[in-house]
């Protein structure tokens with residue numbers, strides 16, 4: 168069923184930050200956007216300086232920067248001045264440990280205040296910040312710390328003991344482990360952060376980084392090979408700042424809730440940096456999703472702008488179907504969603520439940536900031552990701568067999584979503600992987616790996632991934648990383664992993680395994696494999712199901728045909744099988 172366009176009113180247009188799309192597109196320049204930030208007199212730029220120091224200097228020191236709600240409902244508030252002081256102390260702790268510009272500081276933490284302080288303090292110190300998702304198992308953590316040559320890890324005692332301690336000594340680069348929840352005595356080889364923070368000075372002069380100095384290292388996944396460390400520089404803050412204003416309609420004084428975990432790129436760029444540079448109050452909830460709790464937070468915290476994700480919206484829709492009370496959120500002005508396709512039903516459900524629609528937007532780890540969005544003042548076509556941001560030039564392209572790139576101008580032509588490089592937050596490389604990085608660019612375009620279409624009004628429609636990566640509950644999962652762990656099990660000869668559609672999580676991970684000769688499939692072995700994967704990879708990444716096959720479909724050159732497994736599982740056409748090696752099923 169085609170969904171009716173949701174029309175915005177003249178008063179929507181009058182009240183939005185980006186009132187008229189065409190005018191904004193015509194008048195926008197990245198130089199002007201850069202001019203809205205303070206920078207340093209010598210042309211330097213530092214993300215944390217823009218997020219904290221600039222706000223304090225502008226008289227916002229007493230404003231609430233961060234309201235943290237603990238699992239047990241305890242609340243901790245930090246004004247901009249207090250958050251700055253905490254970040255300064257953290258930067259001083261790093262300094263006292265000999266950590267400074269260019270060093271790599273990793274955080275493996277739940278959504279605790281220390282995570283926010285560590286991120287901002289690291290950036291102030293001129294060091295590079297990398298968040299790790301706390302639901303990762305030891306394997307993804309270790310791979311990411313090895314690739315990024317981590318120098319410092321900030322974590323909790325439980326996470327350290329469960330996920331890091333066993334292999335820590337093998338990571339030569341790792342100089343310090345700071346534990347956030349040790350009051351005094353820290354276990355051997357670690358440092359208790361709280362007493363170190365208490366001893367550290369509250370003043371710190373933010374390191375004068377340059378715009379091209381590395382600031383953030385965010386990991387993402389491809390179809391093959393190890394995770395990729397996307398390098399982002401301080402200049403990215405220009406995009407974080409301005410896109411928060413245009414795509415999320417943020418303005419000073421807003422109460423803003425980004426439900427993404429800072430272990431992923433959205434939770435850092437739009438869960439820490441963008442809101443603070445825009446002078447808003449961040450709400451952070453430590454607890455996991457709970458429909459009733461979310462309802463209460465939205466209402467009681469008087470959230471004005473809410474940035475969430477389709478999986479969470481679908482879970483709320485389910486809960487609401489049982490209990491369709493209005494949310495009662497008169498303060499809520501703008502709702503946005505990112506990370507996976509947002510079903511048109513969910514956009515329209517927003518109108519019923521909240522009196523306003525969800526605004527879908529699109530970006531990825533590599534782009535560093537939102538690229539395509541439904542803006543507050545723009546009519547929404549439910550199911551579309553919206554239109555490119557001012558300063559962003561997008562297209563739909565096709566690669567010829569020779570590798571030439573051709574833009575597809577015909578409305579609704581299916582091709583790869585591509586962007587013209589030139590925006591400030593584009594990744595500067597995949598760490599140590601020049602060839603993989605170069606492959607993302609061709610014919611003057613950055614190729615996103617997503618398949619999409621553009622309609623005659625310039626709205627973009629997501630179709631799917633061009634590769635085999637899986638999006639489960641908004642988390643990007645590389646099949647290779649999962650297959651490698653399954654292959655480590657002594658019973659496994661071959662493994663292939665695909666994403667299967669799921670009504671709530673978007674996709675769920677399913678694994679296919681061929682056993683070594685002489686071994687028989689059994690329910691006990693299936694459970695053992697699931698447990699093995701869960702222990703090594705963590706619940707967020709591990710397969711939810713394992714199926715046995717005599718062998719897996721492969722091309723004649725030996726590559727496992729994941730797409731064929733998926734087509735068979737879903738009863739879809741099997742496509743071109745000319746490269747398929749004969750197989751026994």
Ligand code: AMP
Nearest residue numbers: 505506507508528529530531532629643
């Ligand atoms: P990540 O790098 O983990 O943020 O994942 C980026 C990928 O998530 C994109 O390349 C898309 O495949 C998917 N994605 C992000 N936003 C959307 C959206 N609004 N609609 C559909 N897919 C999305």
